[in-house]
Amino acid sequence: xxxxxxxxxxxxxxxxxxxxGTGCLLLSGCGLGMQDLPLGRSADGPAYEVTLQLANADxxxxxxxxxxxxxxxxxxxxxxxDTVGASVRLSLATAAELPDNVDASVxxxxxxxxxxxxxxxxxxxxxxxLRDGDVISVSHTEIGPQIESALATMGTVLSGSGISxxxxxVVELDKAFGGRSxxxxxxTATMSALLGTATxxxxxxxxxxxxxxxxSGQLAAQQGVIDGYLDALPxxxxxxxxxxxxIAALLDSSAQLAASANAILADSxxxxxxxLQDASTVLGSLASFNxxxxxxxxxxxxxxxxxxxxxxxxxxxxNGALDVPGVIDTLLTGGALPAGPATQPPGTLQALLSGxxx
Numbered sequence: 001x002x003x004x005x006x007x008x009x010x011x012x013x014x015x016x017x018x019x020x021g022t023g024c025l026l027l028s029g030c031g032l033g034m035q036d037l038p039l040g041r042s043a044d045g046p047a048y049e050v051t052l053q054l055a056n057a058d059x060x061x062x063x064x065x066x067x068x069x070x071x072x073x074x075x076x077x078x079x080x081x082d083t084v085g086a087s088v089r090l091s092l093a094t095a096a097e098l099p100d101n102v103d104a105s106v107x108x109x110x111x112x113x114x115x116x117x118x119x120x121x122x123x124x125x126x127x128x129x130l131r132d133g134d135v136i137s138v139s140h141t142e143i144g145p146q147i148e149s150a151l152a153t154m155g156t157v158l159s160g161s162g163i164s165x166x167x168x169x170v171v172e173l174d175k176a177f178g179g180r181s182x183x184x185x186x187x188t189a190t191m192s193a194l195l196g197t198a199t200x201x202x203x204x205x206x207x208x209x210x211x212x213x214x215x216s217g218q219l220a221a222q223q224g225v226i227d228g229y230l231d232a233l234p235x236x237x238x239x240x241x242x243x244x245x246x247i248a249a250l251l252d253s254s255a256q257l258a259a260s261a262n263a264i265l266a267d268s269x270x271x272x273x274x275x276l277q278d279a280s281t282v283l284g285s286l287a288s289f290n291x292x293x294x295x296x297x298x299x300x301x302x303x304x305x306x307x308x309x310x311x312x313x314x315x316x317x318x319n320g321a322l323d324v325p326g327v328i329d330t331l332l333t334g335g336a337l338p339a340g341p342a343t344q345p346p347g348t349l350q351a352l353l354s355g356x357x358x
Contacts, residue, residue, distance in 0.1 A: 048132035057086035065116040099125035107144040
């Protein structure tokens with residue numbers, strides 16, 4: 001064997017060993033695979049990266065498409081856990097200008113397809129564009145429908161969890177509406193009229209609710225006063241209980257007074273109007289009596305003054321009688337009351353002038 005052929009043989013052996021080692025690494029449990037190779041994780045051409053926060057990122061793969069409408073504008077560059085769920089780093093093409101309040105969702109192209117990320121421009125986009133290092137918060141992201149969840153829900157329904165109940169509802173509704181089409185139409189018309197009335201009075205309902213809200217606010221503001229009232233109420237009830245007999249007697253007296261008032265009103269020909277007129281007459285008479293009694297008292301004072309001056313010399317004996325009922329009768333009624341003869345003073349005028357017995 002020549003040296004040339006020997007070197008060729010050794011080169012072939014090294015190549016075989018290298019290929020065998022590479023195959024062993026790929027087939028071994030070292031965790032290396034095609035998905036771990038950094039291929040297809042960035043947008044084509046110049047790109048920038050933003051972070052997308054998701055509640056979860058189930059079945060979302062590295063290198064998955066990032067779309068705006070039907071156009072692929074980037075790819076998923078990295079997946080990691082976060083406090084909100086999942087943190088997904090997106091590589092977006094620089095040519096794709098998006099507002100920084102863009103919405104994102106994870107969707108499926110088909111039942112058997114791989115999920116992708118869709119970026120949607122909102123109805124009111126912001127003036128600032130999405131830039132490198134920005135974060136799309138979880139409030140602007142959502143997870144689209146998942147085939148596994150839909151199939152599980154369908155399986156639950158078809159397994160009998162709700163079909164029998166639905167059948168019962170349908171049967172009962174058929175029994176209730178059977179042969180009562182006219183009543184059902186009337187009920188529908190009544191409900192329509194009721195809803196129309198409610199709609200027409202919607203402002204009144206709103207005013208009532210607003211008033212109730214204000215009343216509730218006032219009650220809340222006066223909570224201390226209400227608590228004080230509730231604390232004092234038992235004491236007030238206790239005092240009323242202790243005065244029960246007095247209150248009952250007062251009510252009985254009030255009832256008797258009312259009965260007497262009714263009797264007086266019944267006896268009066270003109271009722272309450274006549275009583276008021278009589279009361280007006282009495283008050284007028286009392287007013288005139290006040291003026292007369294004033295002049296009488298003035299004359300009495302004059303008499304007493306003169307009498308006092310008369311007794312300063314010697315002594316004076318005065319013997320007289322005052323007919324009080326007669327005077328009152330004359331003042332009030334003009335002498336209409338029946339009475340006997342006026343009482344005469346004892347003695348005679350001669351005796352009075354002579355001074356009487358000494």
